[in-house]
Amino acid sequence: MSDPSGLLSRLKDRRGLDELWALLPEARLVGGSVRDLLRGVPVHDLDLATSDAPEDVLKILKAGGVKVIPTGLAHGTVTAVIRGEPYEITTLRRDEETDGRHAVVAWTTDWAEDAARRDFTINAMSLDRHDVLHDYFGGIQDLADHRVRFVGEAGRRIDEDALRALRFFRFDARYGHGEPDAEACHAISKRLELIDALSAERIASELLRILTGPRVVETLSVMKDVGLLAHLVPASDVHALRRLLACQAPEEALLRLFALCHADWSGLGERLKLSNAERDRLRQFGDNTPTLGPAMSDDDLRRARFQQSxxxxxxxxxxxxxxxxxxxDKGWDVFRERLQQLPQPVFPLTGQDAKDAGLLPGPAMGAWLKAGQSWWLKEGCRPDGKACLAYLVKTSEMARKSD
Incomplete structure (x- = not known):
């Protein structure tokens, strides 16, 4: 971790930030931007917090000539846009009431109180315009020690928002090292029923991010030990995912999700409320047709390329x-190279060709095109339009003679 002094000098462009500080001098950088500055890695989103009420922030920014959008006034958030870059600005908050999914918040002027409602110590730090780092819960040390801990009592943080159980493992995989925090794991194992109240979309979002993150097998193994993985995907197979990783397959979420849940994939898309495109992709994985293998001929590969993307x-x-x-296996590497080098096959006959052959739109035309395509596929997608027409003329003549 980098030295916590002179953090603001590490920003590539702080002009927009300085413009905001000229209007909101008490505002501070918060959350991931502070964490990443400490880590010495590029910062992509500059989020700020302020003790000013959201309505006042709107007025101040508009009066200062800054474009501002009321993106989440109910939660105290507005978005300032400076030279095309967005800056989320949120009023300090405290939770008045929580149900494990949503929180009723009230504004506060107490920075420590706002930090106390955040999830992890490494996300609860703030940085002011004077380059002073404010750390109320030991986030600097935890970041240096590669340790992810909840702010305060782990159980209480999860009671406030059960999704934090998944977020803990996602953050631990990225920023932790060694055994995950024991208090957090124990608290999660005792609150698995809270997961049932979460929307499938929120669960899917976190799970897919875990699957594409670092240390995925280690993370899922701990999730399995505490009972969380079975609560999310009952028929999980971490060993199958490990085999996929051993092949050095791409870091694609759906690919890893299917490997993990291949034994019970059919209802997975619906259970996680995935998009129709994602569900269709899982179905294609599960149907597993046409059968693939390094020994496939070029004709087989062309047929496969025509049938699937x-x-x-x-x-x-x-x-x-x-x-x-x-x-x-080098055989599979060669197979993928062959697959990618083949041009995309396109059936050379169209409806216009059918019209030119004297067919009217309808079942007869469809049957004519289907017959031509079946023969073309059988021939490895190699015949051109002229050859396909010749085949159809020949088969038509043979059919008439047999009648």
């Missing part, structure tokens, strides 16, 4: 390799 075929090749071998 290249990205799906590549993903399926990783899954097939993982389930068959679970390790690197």
């Amino acid at each position: 290249l990205p799906v075929l590549l993903d399926r090749s990783w899954l097939t390799q993982a389930f068959a071998l679970g390790a690197r």
Whole structure:
């Protein structure tokens, strides 16, 4: 971790921040931006907090000529836009009431009180315009020690928002090292029923981010030990995911999700409320047709390319390799190279060709095109339009003679 002095000098461009501080001098940088400045990594989002009420922030920024959008007034958040860059500014808050999913908040002027409602110590720090770092719960030391801890009592933080159980593992995978915090794991194991009250969309968002994060197998193994993984995806198979990773497959969330849940994939998309495109992708993984393998001929590969998109075929090749071998295999690498080098096959006949052949739109035209496509596929997608027409003319003549 970097030296906590002179943090603001590490920003590549602080002009927008200085403009905001000229209008809101008591505002501070908060959350991930402070954490990343301490880590010495690029900062992408500059979020601020202020003791000013959100309505006052709107007035002050508008009077100062800053474009401002009331993106979340009920939660005290507005978004300032300076030279096309967004800056979220949130009024200091305290929780008046929580139900594990949502919180009723009230504004406060107490920075420590606002920090106390945040999830983890490494996310509860703030940095003012004088480059003074404010750390109420030991976040600096935890960041240096690669330790992720809840602010205050772990159980209380999870009671306020059960999604923090998943967020803990996502953050621990990225910023932690060694065994996860024992208090956090114990608190999570005792509150698994709270997960049931969360929306499937929120659960899916965190789970997919865990799956594409670092130390994924180690993280999922601990989640399994505390009972959380079975609560999210009952028929999980961490070993299958480990085999996929051993193949050095791409870091794609759906690919890893299917490997983890391949034994019970059919209802997964609905359970996690995934998009229709994501559900269709899982279905293609599960159907596993056409069968893929390094021994496929070029004709077979062309047929496969016509039947499914290249990205799906590549993903399926990783899954097939993982389930068959679970390790690197040059044969599969060559297979994927061949697959990508083949031009996308396009059936050369169209409805206009059918009209030119004397067919009217309707079942007859559809049957004519389908017959031509079936023959074209059988021939490895190689015949051109002229050859397909010749085949159809020949088969038509043969049919008439047989009648």
